[in-house]
Amino acid sequence: MKFTDKLSAAWATNxxxxxxxxxxxxxxxxxxxxxxxxxxxxxCKGIIDATADLACxxxxxxxxxxxxxxxxxxxxxxAYLRERYPHIPLILDAKRGDIGATAHQYARExxxxxxxxxxxxxxxxxxDSVEPYLAWSDHGxxxxxxxxxxxxxxxxxxxxxxxxxxxxxxxLVADKWNRHGQCSLVxxxxxxxxxxxxRALVGDMPLLVPGVGAQGGDIEAxxxxxxxxxxxxxxxxxxxxxxxxxxxxxxxxAAAARRVALETRDAINLYR
Amino acid sequence: MKFTDKLSAAWATNxxxxxxxxxxxxxxxxxxxxxxxxxxxxxCKGIIDATADLACxxxxxxxxxxxxxxxxxxxxxxAYLRERYPHIPLILDAKRGDIGATAHQYARExxxxxxxxxxxxxxxxxxDSVEPYLAWSDHGxxxxxxxxxxxxxxxxxxxxxxxxxxxxxxxLVADKWNRHGQCSLVxxxxxxxxxxxxRALVGDMPLLVPGVGAQGGDIEAxxxxxxxxxxxxxxxxxxxxxxxxxxxxxxxxAAAARRVALETRDAINLYR
Numbered sequence: 001m002k003f004t005d006k007l008s009a010a011w012a013t014n015x016x017x018x019x020x021x022x023x024x025x026x027x028x029x030x031x032x033x034x035x036x037x038x039x040x041x042x043x044c045k046g047i048i049d050a051t052a053d054l055a056c057x058x059x060x061x062x063x064x065x066x067x068x069x070x071x072x073x074x075x076x077x078x079a080y081l082r083e084r085y086p087h088i089p090l091i092l093d094a095k096r097g098d099i100g101a102t103a104h105q106y107a108r109e110x111x112x113x114x115x116x117x118x119x120x121x122x123x124x125x126x127x128d129s130v131e132p133y134l135a136w137s138d139h140g141x142x143x144x145x146x147x148x149x150x151x152x153x154x155x156x157x158x159x160x161x162x163x164x165x166x167x168x169x170x171x172l173v174a175d176k177w178n179r180h181g182q183c184s185l186v187x188x189x190x191x192x193x194x195x196x197x198x199r200a201l202v203g204d205m206p207l208l209v210p211g212v213g214a215q216g217g218d219i220e221a222x223x224x225x226x227x228x229x230x231x232x233x234x235x236x237x238x239x240x241x242x243x244x245x246x247x248x249x250x251x252x253x254a255a256a257a258r259r260v261a262l263e264t265r266d267a268i269n270l271y272r
Numbered sequence: 273m274k275f276t277d278k279l280s281a282a283w284a285t286n287x288x289x290x291x292x293x294x295x296x297x298x299x300x301x302x303x304x305x306x307x308x309x310x311x312x313x314x315x316c317k318g319i320i321d322a323t324a325d326l327a328c329x330x331x332x333x334x335x336x337x338x339x340x341x342x343x344x345x346x347x348x349x350x351a352y353l354r355e356r357y358p359h360i361p362l363i364l365d366a367k368r369g370d371i372g373a374t375a376h377q378y379a380r381e382x383x384x385x386x387x388x389x390x391x392x393x394x395x396x397x398x399x400d401s402v403e404p405y406l407a408w409s410d411h412g413x414x415x416x417x418x419x420x421x422x423x424x425x426x427x428x429x430x431x432x433x434x435x436x437x438x439x440x441x442x443x444l445v446a447d448k449w450n451r452h453g454q455c456s457l458v459x460x461x462x463x464x465x466x467x468x469x470x471r472a473l474v475g476d477m478p479l480l481v482p483g484v485g486a487q488g489g490d491i492e493a494x495x496x497x498x499x500x501x502x503x504x505x506x507x508x509x510x511x512x513x514x515x516x517x518x519x520x521x522x523x524x525x526a527a528a529a530r531r532v533a534l535e536t537r538d539a540i541n542l543y544r
Binding site for chain 1 (some may be wrong): 295297333335336338339340341347368369370371372373374375377378380381384385394395396397398399402416419420421422423424425430431433437440441
């Protein structure tokens with residue numbers, strides 16, 4: 001099934017625009033999990049099982065695995081997601097960006113090795129650094145446009161023909177690169193007015209929106225700015241606020257994660 | 273030792289501006305190597321041993337390992353380089369680009385796990401996506417500026433205040449990001465006049481220059497455009513033209529690689 005179709009189905013099935021980011025920082029895992037072998041896999045499975053009926057996508061961040069030499073654990077988590085929750089899109093957050101032959105290798109990594117439905121990609125090297133990913137016709141390419149970090153403005157806000165660079169990226173992707181409906185964009189929640197400008201440029205293209213939760217983005221403004229006429233079109237990501245939610249009395253980490261994921265999903269749904 | 277000092281020493285010791293790229297595509301390995309266990313490690317060690325007195329740096333491309341789940345082989349190759357040729361800088365070509373906490377994980381991957389002296393980084397997300405790498409004060413951050421692929425122009429040639437974006441990146445890095453002399457830039461050999469413009473903007477900053485060899489860049493124009501007043505300042509990369517040099521009668525792949533590396537090094541030195 002095509003990535004966008006799978007995403008649309010997950011939006012409907014779980015009544016959710018919430019993407020749960022899996023950024024397992026070992027130093028922040030609960031002590032009783034951290035000390036076990038396979039701690040990362042165990043922790044992530046706990047988060048996944050607790051939130052799978054609340055999420056429209058899961059998004060593991062490969063850097064947390066690569067720093068530890070834990071690729072086998074990432075493979076195990078991806079396999080678990082595909083087998084147990086095949087209806088929930090799996091997005092590999094890798095932000096790859098390289099030329100043709102090398103991009104092809106990165107596409108194999110994301111789509112074949114990890115079985116991701118979609119992967120995040122950096123646009124700085126241009127279309128021939130994105131095109132190799134599109135050869136996998138059922139898979140999605142999620143291209144950085146306007147990122148939620150403070151330094152995002154260093155390049156993305158430079159003015160090109162009177163418009164900031166990120167708007168040129170949005171138009172390039174929507175008008176030229178997205179030939180077969182495989183592309184999405186990353187647009188941070190920290191700039192709702194910019195999210196609205198991107199939405200106006202790209203029609204119903206799905207947007208991956210980080211910056212809600214730990215990064216402080218405002219949910220109401222984010223949803224109102226980024227949704228489509230159908231009240232969908234977004235994967236609003238929260239990672240740390242869910243993964244490391246402080247447990248209330250009687251909760252373990254998974255129950256705390258579920259509580260925050262439910263609150264976040266429902267807060268999003270208020271404004272759709 | 274600082275990356276730039278190690279690089280300067282290697283320029284002098286080997287009278288070389290040649291960077292040997294290690295992009296081991298299994299389908300292109302010699303049949304007698306390909307069929308062996310540990311084929312990638314064996315092949316790369318052969319290339320390294322054959323060219324270590326001709327190179328100013330080695331640059332493994334991580335995508336070729338990641339696609340295969342061959343991180344252990346990359347670790348083995350990097351360990352071999354560090355132990356056998358500790359005076360030759362090891363550059364991990366990863367083109368990472370992500371925000372603070374995640375960038376920190378990628379820096380750990382490059383500098384601690386693989387022991388690289390420097391890593392390539394994408395500037396699209398701005399300074400706070402580069403800054404975490406600079407916390408490792410002896411290591412280098414090699415930032416994409418003007419890339420050698422045709423699509424490189426899609427973004428990098430957009431005009432900002434009458435100058436192409438890549439020149440803004442060059443100035444940002446030279447004037448603001450390079451606070452402690454750790455930064456270098458990637459500038460493709462396919463555009464010598466642009467290489468000269470970058471050189472004029474960045475003083476003696478080292479430039480990693482891909483695009484010679486299989487990608488067709490002209491060596492004379494590249495060296496004349498990119499060198500510093502001292503006749504150094506460049507890591508001119510060749511990967512496929514060396515790795516997959518067709519052997520002449522009596523040569524194995526390593527001897528063929530050595531021959532092409534020697535020719536390339538000497539061709540570069542003609543114009544320094």
